[in-house]
Amino acid sequence: MLTSLTRGTTKRRWKHAPAFFLILVVILIQLFDWSVIQLPRERIDGLIYDLKVKRLPPWPESVTNIQIVDIDEYSLAAVGRMPWSREHFANLTSKLSQLGAIVISFDVLFAEPQHNPAEAVLSQPEVSAKFDSAMLNSIQAQFNYDQHFADAITTTDVILPTLFHRELDTSSGLALQIGALDSQGVLQTQPDLPLTIPTYPGFAGVLPKFAPVARGQGFMNSFEDADGFIRQVALLAQVNGKVYPSLALETFRVYSLVDHLIPQWEALQGKAYLTGLSVGDQFIATDNESKIYIPYRGTKRTFPYTSAANVLLDEINDNRFDQAVVFIGSSATGLADLRSTPVELGFPGVEIQATIFDALITPSEIPYQPEWWREAMLLQLLAIGLLCFLFFPNRTPGVTTGLSVLFLSGVIGLNLLLWFGMSIYLPLFSPLLLTVLLSSYFISRGFFFENKKRRQVKAVFDQYVPPAHIDRILQDPESVNLSGEKKELSVMFSDIRSFTSISESMQAEELKLWLNQFFSPITRVILEHDGTIDKYVGDMVMAFWGAPLDEPKHASKSIAAAFSMLEQLTILNHTFAQRQQPLAQIGIGINTGEMNVGDMGSDFRRSYTVIGDAVNLGSRLEGLTKFYGVDILVSEYTQQQASDYHFCLVDRVKVKGKVKPVTIYAPLAKQVTEKMLEQNLQFNLAIESYFAQEFYAALTILKQLDDFSNPHLLTMYFQRIEHFVANPPPSDWDGSFTHTSK
Structure with a gap:
């Protein structure tokens, strides 16, 4: 009999042990700066702080x-x-x-x-x-x-x-x-x-x-x-x-x-x-x-x-x-x-x-966090726990829910009173968390006992249902991912050819002014076509499309910007010629693919930029423009997404650092003539025959292109075909040309 009473007393004493455990856990979350809990705690407190700072009382009119x-x-x-x-x-x-x-x-x-x-x-x-x-x-x-x-x-x-x-x-x-x-x-x-x-x-x-x-x-x-x-x-x-x-x-x-x-x-x-x-x-x-x-x-x-x-x-x-x-x-x-x-x-x-x-x-x-804020938080958490134990036990779920709303309102109200009335900032996440957890515990416990009483099931330990856990306390669907994201974008690299020779022919001040005259219209064109300027490195401009704002036609817009840059360059060279300054020629490489984009850098300098293999390929394409005698080169990935342009099939290449070949194209301006389009179509057929090792068929087509717009490409393929006719490639040849330099 005595043993039975002792067991009953012990059970009553520990029947709310989970609630005591919840109080202890929340106190530890608030008072200890363990990294596993500190970062989410500070993140949520930061979001709550952001809501409050947007509603600060009117600041006194500045006397300055x-x-x-x-x-x-x-x-x-x-x-x-x-x-x-x-x-x-x-x-x-x-x-x-x-x-x-x-x-x-x-x-x-x-x-x-x-x-x-x-x-x-x-x-x-x-x-x-x-x-x-x-x-x-x-x-x-x-x-x-x-x-x-x-x-x-x-x-x-x-x-x-x-x-x-x-x-x-x-x-x-x-x-x-x-x-x-x-x-x-x-x-x-x-x-x-x-x-x-x-x-x-x-x-x-x-x-x-x-x-x-x-x-x-x-x-x-x-x-x-x-x-x-x-x-x-x-x-x-x-x-x-x-x-x-x-x-x-x-x-x-x-x-x-x-x-x-x-x-x-x-x-x-x-x-x-x-x-x-x-x-x-x-x-x-x-x-x-x-x-x-x-x-x-x-x-x-x-x-x-x-x-x-x-x-x-x-x-x-x-x-x-x-x-x-x-x-x-x-x-x-x-x-x-x-x-x-x-x-x-x-x-x-x-x-x-x-x-x-x-x-x-x-x-x-100025809102400030007093030096005694930790003691105040501990006292507040203990007070919340005490009040919950005084008012929540043995209540119906409906009453407990009403009291919970009242408690939550009181916790928030006290915090805002200190904020608006005394400019004191105290974290709000931990008091809210404790109130919600204890409320959930007692509401769940009330549902459990009501259900047990209604079904007249004997209370035994192995039928105990623990309180429901709260999966999410706060959500912020508009949170910013500062670590970046992976997106499909189009990246452009533009570089001035023979810039070293140009720079050696000019004084430092003249070169600076010359570059300023060059970069200003080029930058304007990129921005007009919804591009994002990534950086300037010497005479190189890097830009990308599709971030930070989504742009479904990022490939087409990057090509349109490239042609506009060439148009501006023609106007700019006319001005340079009048001033007896060196003329500028540029090569432009464009690639489309998945890239990491975001705010990147160090503690001291940061920038919104893109990185990844797709970015590197864009840079390599820019370097190949001079080799093929074209102003613009794009990858097959860009060509596939820019259906509103016609393209000249230039080559299939393996750039430095890559094993997989990439087919590259030169886009045609939208104002080209029908004859140029027909000649371009024949040239593309010839190159496809070349890739298929049908060298005589390719040679026959190329010899008919007397007025082709890029004689440098014609000469290059005549030489390649003559070489392969005399020295046939292996049977597994994929038609690619390997470039060993950048």
Whole structure:
């Protein structure tokens, strides 16, 4: 009897052991940073945070005139592709100062010197002998654009950016440290203990010539969450034992006319923890890593934008820059400064800096995560568990469901009250998870016991039905895959032929202008045909079709763009001839296939690009255009998808690095004559006979093509056929020609 009672008491004591287990699991998920649970937890908390940040209370009207000068696509077209000469930045700084700007903050790195084009010319004895030393110095000074920029910086308060990194020199194994760093903006009060703020061994500072004349320096590093979104920013970081400010913080210090930022440290358990920092009589609360949450005002272009070209071309006729704090950066797609943020993908990095600066003006309104947030989360989870045990047991499923909705509303309401009322950010995922799991457990348990009572089945242990598991807590169908995706695309490579000879015949400045004249219309044509510019490498242009937006006719559009590029080249060469400049000839290779496309790169520079074997084949095809005497070569995969074009069958080849042969074609322009189409058809029949080892039939057809548009191809196949007639190929010959070079 006593044993029976003891067993009954024990069973009653442990009847809700699964609920206790759920509480323990959720507490462990929240408090421990194990990678297996940390990443999904932070991802879901990040999504919830994104929903909240889009609904921040109205931010106080800024008392500062904040302007953004944007190196946009219009600027690149009007002034030239990046990197710009320092002369442009000198002019930009001087003109903004004249227009009334009081602080100018650059989100453009100036770590390395710009080559003085006059030095190479004047170093030649036959040239330098024509001038005296004063004249030589005067000429070199005229083209010393770094000095011009340094002189322009002195006209107003300018903040220059630095970039911290962990990159090592491959030869020495030491951290790369380029340029100069200035830590005078931060009072170095940290104790001789390990700091909890971000620490870097390397940096790209500013050119030593700029450091003395700049009003301040700040690092421009972005701090992405595990899902690639920028929700927080570090205001301080450490390099070589010294603490440095972020770009926005240093801009705020200069604007506030404060000599030093004063970090507030607290020594605890052998480490120095940051509690915040003082800027004059204002205190900015941060977490231990010096991070604050970015209170985005809205989507991009919340702040007024002005194209850099408008400033450089003196097109500003109003007082928008009067007493303004100006941030200079880029929103151009190809310059890799577009970020993923809670409010919008492709958010310009320069506007993130402006947003942080604006928030620092009113630090009390910045959402922050207090240092006691972990204790608060633990207390909240325990309170949820206690309330569920008080109200949920022995209730019907319907009542438990109603109470669950009430509890969920209370958890969300408390979190939003702290957010909107006190600007305190606490994670919401774990409280929601615990409430849902406990609710599910008690609702499931209620259904189980109601069903057991209705059927009058004795309660025995082996008939116990466990609570239903929740398979999915949150879903985000619009989530962005930053790791990329595999898609069928068309890629194009275009290269200037004999570019080495052209470059050797021109001075550096002339070559730069000549390339700018070449790239501008070529780029415009690609964009007009819905292409995506991947990169410029020397004289080569790489573009692709079908991403980021789906394009069913990507093969046809890439070919149409290629023909338009040739048309623009004809017009461009006419201009070059009038100016007695070298003419340009290009080869274009196009391939279609599966490629990996996405945002790829390193922590320091990223780009939206494509990679894969299909991309490499496109590059090889471009290299073969000169061999076959054609302007455009496409693969059989592109030819199959561009049914609105006629093609000339050029060859079956094995390119370097490939074993499987690929049939290649030269597309025909849509305005070709009927006679040209007929001749092309006969030529294609001849080449097919050639592939089938019917050499005499192929030779008979080729001899009838007296007016064929590509005599180089005719000659090449005459020579091949004569060789194979004298030296027949093996029986398993597949008709391919092997190219051993790129």
